[in-house]
Structure formats: structure tokens, C-alpha cells
Amino acid sequence: MILTYNTKDRDGSTTYGGYSDIMVTDEHYAVAIPDNLPLDWAPPSLCAGITAYSPLKNYGHNRPGLHVGVVGLGGLGHVTVKFAKAMGPKVTVISTSPSKKEEAIDRLGADWFLVSSDPEQMQVGTMVSKMYIFFRWEDSGWELHRGADGDARNDKLRFRAQYNI
DSSP states (O other): OOOSEEEEOTTSOEEEGGGSSSOOOOGGGOOOOOTTSOGGGHHHIIIIIHHHHHHHHHTTOOSTTOEEEEEOOSHHHHHHHHHHHHHOOEEEEEESOGGGHHIIIIITOOSEEEETTOTTTTSTTSSOSOOEESSEEETTEEEOOOOOOHHHHHHHHHHHHHHTO
């Protein structure tokens, strides 16, 4: 087996994986980039994008009438808010930084913003009747969605192209 990054290929050269100009890979690991998606938009979608998109879709939180909570407004939080808003649910951003409120609501389109260090804002039931949070505690520990298959990656790229995310 030859690993795709930073190992020796059969001819002794170093492999560079996705940083290569060209690369041969199994079709299961290749994704089609839609014609209407700029090429420079695709790479972030294959990491942060799929991390945000997959839980929304796989847990059924991708439709109007629902309410999604996004904890943190860093790189993943930004992408999650954009995908969720395009899919239709109401979105609440929960952050430790009050300074991110304007960005969350005005720039990204979040419906609500809560400061997690404000006990009054964090009281359950004061704002919405039902909210989904992707990273939630279960008896076995934190439930976290990781990774996605090729179909999900292709679906997510098509969705991003369609909604200009």
C-alpha cells in the first residue's frame, strides 16, 4: 500500500496527495465539482463544509419548521449557519463572544444570538420551544458526527453551488 501524502511512491518520489498537480485515486474517494461552483470554493467544502452539512442532512434538520442551534461562530460555525439558513430551519448562534452578534445576524442571517456566559439568555425555554444542537451529551458521552461518504460529499458540493454558499 502507498499512502497518498508524505510517503515514498514506487519510484522513490515523495507523495503529496491533494497538494499534487495530478493524482490517481480510487473513484470512491473522488468527487465531482459542479460546473457552477468556482474551483477555489470546493476545497473548504471538503473539510469544514462536510462537517457542517452532514449533521444537518443526516439528522433531518434540513427543512423549514425546525430550529437549529450552532455553538460557536468560528470556521465551522460560520459554514454551519450558512448551510442551515439555505436549508430552511431557524438558526440560533450560541457564542461566548458578544462581539459576534452583528456578524451572526446581519452578515450570516442567523435568527437569534445568545451569549453562553449570560445565565439569563441560557435559561432553557426562554426563547424557543425546541432547538437542536449537533454536539449533544448522551449517556455514552458526547454525540459527534464525523466524516461522510462520497455521495454526501457530492451532494454537499451541488448544494453549495446551488445556493452560492
